[in-house]
Amino acid sequence: MTATPAWPPQSAPRLHVETLLDEGVAVPVDGNPAHYLISVMRVKPGDVVLLFDGRSGEWAARVRDLRKRDLVLECVERTKPPELVPDFWLCCAPIKKGRIDLIAEKACELGVARLQPVLTRRAVVDRLNLDRLHAHLVEAAEQCGRTALPELAAMVKLDALLRDWPAGRRLFFADETGGTPLAEALPGHPGPAAFLIGPEGGFDPAERDAIRAVPDAVPVSLGPRILRAETAAIAATAAWMTLNGDW
């Protein structure tokens, strides 16, 4: 008996590309991704690289036209259908660079469909580098096996978010003044749903009133300790995914 090699090979590098993929499509690769494949992964002609475009699932491609600084990947066969992640949005206030990057990375791994930055009054940061956040989403998606990136929405002000809140999308929000324990509030709401997490300083009283006034809002408690904003975002997402998602 000969062992059948795994298909696709488990060690194959995995890359997000902008090109819409299909059988026979040739994808030219240069810049950082080419450097990664050529100098870090040391691919050879004919080697398999997994590609995903965020729309058509995942594809096995073969290395072709390998040069010093660029190469071509030729799409051979679909290896995964387009993915369905749970209909869950993570809405969070902008926080310091390293910590918002962490939220993006973990949101992608945990299966969030949409990451929505929300500007609140006590936010200590009022601008976000969406390109950098996008790069973190891409890297996390490449690593965790997702075939689609989470949608990264432009930052909106809290009052605009609430004014346009889509009817029927449950809006869980971490309320430091008290709320229903997660274990009671979450079960039985498989989506559409969202979690709203404030900045380190929390929501101000007027903001809390405005959130509570949304018909789909549910104030919840994340326990007796004071969580950093990114801890709250990651923990709330993990709890929702455990009870309502695809885990």
Place this chain on the structure above:
Amino acid sequence: MTATPAWPPQSAPRLHVETLLDEGVAVPVDGNPAHYLISVMRVKPGDVVLLFDGRSGEWAARVRDLRKRDLVLECVERTKPPELVPDFWLCCAPIKKGRIDLIAEKACELGVARLQPVLTRRAVVDRLNLDRLHAHLVEAAEQCGRTALPELAAMVKLDALLRDWPAGRRLFFADETGGTPLAEALPGHPGPAAFLIGPEGGFDPAERDAIRAVPDAVPVSLGPRILRAETAAIAATAAWMTLNGDW
């Protein structure tokens, strides 16, 4: 009507100290903590600083004998009783510096009682700087309001951990080959409990068999995506706390 100032003041700095605290105890402070109080927080004589020693709860202390590089804090009044965190251990393989630090920080915030590093065959790191991890636990405890640090155990090999596993402590472990979904496996086990998380490369087959052979072991699944080790550790802890802890 005059507004009563909050007691203890919400903005009071919070510090972990080694001295066993009691009413009237004077705590000399120098080095980094003194620098933080004097130069960063700019405390003045009589200002309140919150102290905890990991054993006797939290205390309000007043600044006294303030000099350039050191000061004395005098314990005035207990502000919180010693804390009871859920009886939950997080057992995890050592991983790269920044990412194991993140596990320590989040484990403390999320309410873990004991952090137990476990050496497994596929671990890419085989040494841990326990002093650095301790410093991360202290900082997180100061920030999140805990009055006791999580216990930080010395690293043990997986076979030793399993051989000495205490009877009756439920051992949930993240099994990449499949297991019960968390939402089914976790409820109704308020502790003693533990979660065991492998390194990036997972457990090897012999290790998995050895874990499954522990009578209290429960293989669980953390969903369809490939989670980084620290994501798995944080998400598993959040899920357990949601369903069995004090949230």
